[in-house]
Amino acid sequence: MKRVIALPGVAIYKGSAQKVDEKIFRDSRGYVPTIVGVAQISGRNIDFIPYKDTYRPVKGDYVIGVVVGYAPNGWFIDIGSYVKAFLPAADVLNKRFDPRKDELSRYLKIGDIVGLYVSEVRRLGNILVTMKDVKKAKDRRVGRLSDYYMIKVWSTKLPRIIGKKGSMVKLLKERLGGDIIIAQNGVILYKGPYEKFVILNKIITFITAKTFATGLTEYINGLINDMLGTEDRNQDVEGKEGS
Amino acid sequence: MANNVLKLIKENKRIDGRGFLDYRNIVIEPNVIEKPYASARVMLGDTFIIVGIHFEIGTPFSDSPDKGILITEGEVLPTASFGAEAGPPSEEEIEISRVVDRSIRESGVVDLSELVIVPGEKVLKMFIDFNIFNDDGNIVDAAVLGAVAALLTGKMPDPKYIAEHIDEVDKMNLKDVPRVPIPVRDVPIATTLALIKDKFIVDPNYVEESVADALITITHTMNDEICAVQLYHGGLGYEQVFEALNISLNKSKEIRNILLNQTKAELPSGGG
Amino acid sequence: MSDNNDGEERVFVRPDGRKADEMRPFKIRAHILRNADGSAEIRLGGNWIIVAVYGPKEHFPKFEISQDRAILNCRYHMNPYSTSERKSPKPSRREIELSKVIRNALEQALILDDFPEMSIDVFIEVAQAEGSTRVASITAASVALADAGIPMRDMVVGCSAGKYNGHIILDVGEIEDKEGEADLPIAIMPNLRKVVLLQMDGKMTHEEFKEAFDLALKGAMQLYEEQLAALKKILESMSTLEEGVKSEEE
Numbered sequence: 065m066k067r068v069i070a071l072p073g074v075a076i077y078k079g080s081a082q083k084v085d086e087k088i089f090r091d092s093r094g095y096v097p098t099i100v101g102v103a104q105i106s107g108r109n110i111d112f113i114p115y116k117d118t119y120r121p122v123k124g125d126y127v128i129g130v131v132v133g134y135a136p137n138g139w140f141i142d143i144g145s146y147v148k149a150f151l152p153a154a155d156v157l158n159k160r161f162d163p164r165k166d167e168l169s170r171y172l173k174i175g176d177i178v179g180l181y182v183s184e185v186r187r188l189g190n191i192l193v194t195m196k197d198v199k200k201a202k203d204r205r206v207g208r209l210s211d212y213y214m215i216k217v218w219s220t221k222l223p224r225i226i227g228k229k230g231s232m233v234k235l236l237k238e239r240l241g242g243d244i245i246i247a248q249n250g251v252i253l254y255k256g257p258y259e260k261f262v263i264l265n266k267i268i269t270f271i272t273a274k275t276f277a278t279g280l281t282e283y284i285n286g287l288i289n290d291m292l293g294t295e296d297r298n299q300d301v302e303g304k305e306g307s
Numbered sequence: 308m309a310n311n312v313l314k315l316i317k318e319n320k321r322i323d324g325r326g327f328l329d330y331r332n333i334v335i336e337p338n339v340i341e342k343p344y345a346s347a348r349v350m351l352g353d354t355f356i357i358v359g360i361h362f363e364i365g366t367p368f369s370d371s372p373d374k375g376i377l378i379t380e381g382e383v384l385p386t387a388s389f390g391a392e393a394g395p396p397s398e399e400e401i402e403i404s405r406v407v408d409r410s411i412r413e414s415g416v417v418d419l420s421e422l423v424i425v426p427g428e429k430v431l432k433m434f435i436d437f438n439i440f441n442d443d444g445n446i447v448d449a450a451v452l453g454a455v456a457a458l459l460t461g462k463m464p465d466p467k468y469i470a471e472h473i474d475e476v477d478k479m480n481l482k483d484v485p486r487v488p489i490p491v492r493d494v495p496i497a498t499t500l501a502l503i504k505d506k507f508i509v510d511p512n513y514v515e516e517s518v519a520d521a522l523i524t525i526t527h528t529m530n531d532e533i534c535a536v537q538l539y540h541g542g543l544g545y546e547q548v549f550e551a552l553n554i555s556l557n558k559s560k561e562i563r564n565i566l567l568n569q570t571k572a573e574l575p576s577g578g579g
Numbered sequence: 580m581s582d583n584n585d586g587e588e589r590v591f592v593r594p595d596g597r598k599a600d601e602m603r604p605f606k607i608r609a610h611i612l613r614n615a616d617g618s619a620e621i622r623l624g625g626n627w628i629i630v631a632v633y634g635p636k637e638h639f640p641k642f643e644i645s646q647d648r649a650i651l652n653c654r655y656h657m658n659p660y661s662t663s664e665r666k667s668p669k670p671s672r673r674e675i676e677l678s679k680v681i682r683n684a685l686e687q688a689l690i691l692d693d694f695p696e697m698s699i700d701v702f703i704e705v706a707q708a709e710g711s712t713r714v715a716s717i718t719a720a721s722v723a724l725a726d727a728g729i730p731m732r733d734m735v736v737g738c739s740a741g742k743y744n745g746h747i748i749l750d751v752g753e754i755e756d757k758e759g760e761a762d763l764p765i766a767i768m769p770n771l772r773k774v775v776l777l778q779m780d781g782k783m784t785h786e787e788f789k790e791a792f793d794l795a796l797k798g799a800m801q802l803y804e805e806q807l808a809a810l811k812k813i814l815e816s817m818s819t820l821e822e823g824v825k826s827e828e829e
Contacts, residue, residue: 069811069814071725071734071807071810071811072725072730072731072732072733072734073688073731073732073733073734073768073769073770073771074770074807075770087730091732093770093771096732096733096770098690098730098731098732099725099728099729099730099731100725100726100728100810100813100814101814102814102818114728115728115813115814115817116616116617116726116727116728117728118635118728146635146636146637146694146697147637147696147697148637187695273816273817274817274818274819275817275818276814276817276818277817277818277819396672398675398676398678398679399679401672401675401676401679402675402676402679402680404672405672405673405676409780413780413781413782414782415782523777528782531784531785532782532783532784533779533782533783533784533785533788534779534781534782535779535780536763536777536778536779537777537778538680538683538774538775538776538777538778539683540683540686541683541687541775542687542768542771542773542774542775543773543774543777544772544773544774545772545773545774545796547774548774548777548792549789552785552788553785556785
């Protein structure tokens with residue numbers, strides 16, 4: 065497996081490849097990245113870790129957003145993508161929304177944090193989100209989420225924050241305690257003591273600054289030691305379960 | 308309409324039957340307006356432009372005390388096309404004005420030192436204003452033709468006379484000052500090309516401009532020097548740049564003859 | 580006329596002492612503003628230009644949007660203290676023309692159909708000007724766009740050449756611009772080998788144009804290497820944890 069710096073316009077692979085990330089296109093020069101990042105070439109497959117990329121929703125994604133406005137029949141939610149998402153009132157109320165009788169702000173107010181699924185992505189116009197469990201999935205929390213601290217990162221950083229087989233996020237949960245929720249749009253929620261949140265924030269900032277480094281998980285473990293002021297924690301942090 | 312252009316280009320044809328290197332019919336009429344010192348109307352196909360030249364007395368710029376002042380400005384009138392609007396100049400109008408200005412200024416068509424009345428104090432300011440009444444493409448070539456035609460056939464207030472009567476200058480009515488021919492030293496010609504599917508066509512009309520992959524104007528002096536280049540939009544391969552320069556040089560000679568014929572003017576000495 | 584390398588250059592001196600084919604010192608840095616989605620700065624001789632990119636983002640007013648691609652807005656602006664005489668903050672006709680010309684050049688490289696109904700803003704601020712600001716600006720703007728993660732077919736890099744005292748020169752400085760015979764700013768997409776900004780102001784024969792054009796291409800390729808170096812630097816700073824911890828970069 066070869067890691068190659070990818071810069072826009074500079075071909076990183078000639079000949080024909082099989083599985084190619086969508087940020088890389090092919091023309092007379094060969095396979096050319098359109099944005100900055102690191103490409104991983106194994107055999108004829110090209111994977112790509114972008115340096116920066118705004119979150120692009122995919123149907124079925126679990127996202128966490130903030131209510132930013134009211135529409136006649138629903139709410140506008142900021143999920144950190146290029147356009148706002150729209151949550152229809154009928155979806156939340158489970159019945160037809162009657163503006164004469166129902167008041168939107170009774171259910172969700174501007175500023176509320178909500179966990180949602182992406183139900184539809186239109187190329188033009190809004191993104192539709194829903195509180196209905198699109199995937200009967202795991203421990204995803206949908207609906208209003210209260211009393212959480214929020215950290216926002218580029219969604220492309222999530223793989224490093226989650227780690228190989230969830231090793232990084234497992235480490236964070238074990239060492240810091242509390243409740244950590246990670247959503248696919250790059251939002252991380254934490255419920256726990258303020259001091260722990262400060263540490264988590266610093267760790268996340270470090271991880272996002274060092275996206276392309278190797279040996280990150282062990283290093284983070286050491287960082288947490290320093291910050292918690294303790295020394296003899298278990299250094300063996302191979303993740304055994306998924307997260 | 309746009310689809311027709313693209314389809315025909317593949318067969319080496321243009322929608323109005325012209326060859327790739329053919330200009331439309333050019334009609335240049337000097338002295339069409341009485342009030343200014345010089346004027347001309349140009350019809351380039353259906354593109355219709357009027358140019359007028361006015362003079363005022365002014366103070367020279369501090370960094371060129373021995374030169375007169377040239378100001379060139381043009382406007383696409385709301386009459387020119389469906390989308391044209393009245394109002395402050397759009398960025399296209401500003402760009403066109405500046406390209407026409409550079410084509411005129413850098414060619415030295417008028418030696419600005421011949422517009423000086425009293426060095427460092429009083430000079431003639433020459434305003435070249437052009438308006439597009441109907442826009443069927445290639446405004447720049449038409450505007451430069453009109454401006455040069457007006458300069459070739461126009462007159463200006465005699466700076467020497469003003470210098471001799473400098474004490475009365477504030478009471479002077481410039482219109483009453485005896486006039487001399489505007490001293491024309493060159494005959495610059497702008498040629499605009501459009502690149503459509505890697506083929507160059509000259510003198511694009513409105514539709515051809517709208518589908519062009521690239522649009523470029525190159526202005527040549529009477530001595531075959533390039534005095535202005537502007538790539539308005541699009542991209543050119545490196546070799547295409549030189550292809551455009553060559554086509555433009557050849558066309559400029561042809562169009563210059565048409566201009567001199569229709570204005571009944573002669574090539575200034577030092578040319579050819 | 581044009582230069583020959585046979586000793587005639589002895590008497591040709593540029594105002595700052597450079598050789599005819601010598602660039603001024605230059606440096607490009609990416610990611611220098613905290614809030615912008617992308618940013619970069621360039622120093623080229625006395626020029627200091629800072630570019631910020633915001634977007635892609637929702638565009639308002641809605642009646643202006645393009646349904647099949649993003650709108651690119653570009654503003655080239657000189658700060659009042661950037662020149663020896665105060666430059667009014669109001670956009671001059673020159674700034675408006677340069678904004679347009681730079682925008683058209685960048686549009687050739689950006690893949691705008693990925694973002695229908697949105698807009699991308701490029702703000703070019705010239706903090707200090709010393710000749711050839713438009714080509715320096717576009718060079719920095721391309722790096723800022725890459726820093727913002729906006730997809731591009733190729734980088735865009737610019738350089739100027741000109742004619743001064745009869746000699747063809749590379750990288751026109753302020754005095755040469757004012758007093759010289761011609762100025763040829765260009766910008767290219769270096770891997771696609773396309774010219775996306777091309778203007779000439781002054782007088783040149785065809786032969787002089789060719790010589791100047793080739794020289795400008797050489798200068799542009801030097802600046803291109805610097806653009807890539809600036810972007811690589813960011814990736815490198817994200818790849819090493821501390822000294823001694825290696826990364827697998829190639």
